[in-house]
Amino acid sequence: MLDPASPEPSDRAGALGATLGSPAPGVRVLTVEGEVDTLTAPHLADGLTRLLDDERSVPVVDLAEVSFLASSGLAVLIHAAHRATGQGRTLHVVATSRSVTRPLEITGSDRLFEMHADPAEVLGLGGGAGSGPRPPEAD
Amino acid sequence: MSDMDRTDPEGASVVEVRTAATAALIPTIRAVASDLAARADFDLDAISDLRMAVDEACATLVDVAAPGSSLRCAFSVYGERIGVEAEVDVAGPDTSVSTDTFGWRVLQTLADEVELVSSKEDGRSTVGIKLDKRAAALPR
Numbered sequence: 001m002l003d004p005a006s007p008e009p010s011d012r013a014g015a016l017g018a019t020l021g022s023p024a025p026g027v028r029v030l031t032v033e034g035e036v037d038t039l040t041a042p043h044l045a046d047g048l049t050r051l052l053d054d055e056r057s058v059p060v061v062d063l064a065e066v067s068f069l070a071s072s073g074l075a076v077l078i079h080a081a082h083r084a085t086g087q088g089r090t091l092h093v094v095a096t097s098r099s100v101t102r103p104l105e106i107t108g109s110d111r112l113f114e115m116h117a118d119p120a121e122v123l124g125l126g127g128g129a130g131s132g133p134r135p136p137e138a139d
Numbered sequence: 140m141s142d143m144d145r146t147d148p149e150g151a152s153v154v155e156v157r158t159a160a161t162a163a164l165i166p167t168i169r170a171v172a173s174d175l176a177a178r179a180d181f182d183l184d185a186i187s188d189l190r191m192a193v194d195e196a197c198a199t200l201v202d203v204a205a206p207g208s209s210l211r212c213a214f215s216v217y218g219e220r221i222g223v224e225a226e227v228d229v230a231g232p233d234t235s236v237s238t239d240t241f242g243w244r245v246l247q248t249l250a251d252e253v254e255l256v257s258s259k260e261d262g263r264s265t266v267g268i269k270l271d272k273r274a275a276a277l278p279r
Contacts, residue, residue: 035166037162037165037166037194037198038162038165038198039162039163068166068169068190068191068194069191070191070194070195070198071191071195071241071242071245071246072198072242074241074245075241075242098183098184098187099187102184102187102188102191103187103191103245106184106188106248106249107245107248
C-alpha cells in the first residue's frame with residue numbers, strides 16, 4: 001500500500017543520465033539513460049541544447065538506454081529536431097526499445113528525425129562515405 | 140454516478156492507487172498500469188500505450204491539483220480492456236485542464252477513449268481524466 005503521507009521522491013525518477021561525447025570524428029552523441037518524464041525532460045532539453053550548440057558536427061541523440069518516454073520528452077525532442085532543421089541539419093536518433101520507438105511512431109514524430117536501430121550506424125555519419133561536414137542547404 | 144465504484148456490474152477487478160499529488164510518485168502509478176496490462180495479456184504496444192497514457196493523465200492532473208491533495212487512480216481490469224479513472228482535488232470549480240495541448244493530443248492518440256470530468260460536491264471540487272484502453276493496440 002502506498003502511504004500518501006510519505007511522498008518519497010524516488011532517486012530513480014529524478015535521475016536521468018545525459019552525457020555528451022564524440023565517438024567518431026564529426027559526430028557528437030548525446031547518450032541518454034533512464035526515464036524521460038515531466039520531471040526529467042528539462043534535463044534532456046539541456047543536453048540537447050548543448051548538443052546542438054556545436055553546429056559543425058552531426059548531432060545524434062542515443063536513446064537506446066531510455067526505458068520510458070513521456071509526451072514531455074517527445075516535445076523536447078521535437079523542439080530539438082526543429083532547431084536542427086533551422087541550422088540546416090538533421091537530428092539523428094538511435095532507438096532500439098519499444099518504450100522509445102512506440103511513442104515516436106504512434107505520434108508520427110519519428111518522421112522528424114533520422115532514425116537508427118543500430119548505434120553503430122551513426123559512427124560513419126561524420127565523414128567517410130564522402131558525406132563530409134554538410135554546409136547549410138539553400139532554400 | 141459514483142466515481143470509484145468497486146462493485147462493477149461487468150465483473151471487473153478494480154485496483155486503486157492513492158498517492159500525494161506529486162510528479163515524483165507518477166513512476167509508481169505508471170508501473171502499476173504496466174503491470175496490470177501485462178497480466179491482462181495486453182499486446183506489447185498496448186502495454187506501452189497504457190503506461191504512457193496513465194503517465195500523461197497523472198502528470199496533467201498533478202499540475203492542477205490543490206496543494207497537499209492526493210492523486211487517486213483506479214484501474215478496472217476487464218477481459219479485453221482496462222478502464223482508468225484518475226482524479227485530484229482542485230482549489231476551486233474554475234480550475235480545469237487545458238485540452239488544447241500537445242500532451243492532450245498524445246493522450247487521445249494513445250487511449251481508445253479519453254474523457255475529462257469535473258465535479259463539485261459539498262464545496263469540494265475535483266478534476267479527473269477517464270480513459271479506456273483495449274488489449275490489442277490499433278495499428279498506426
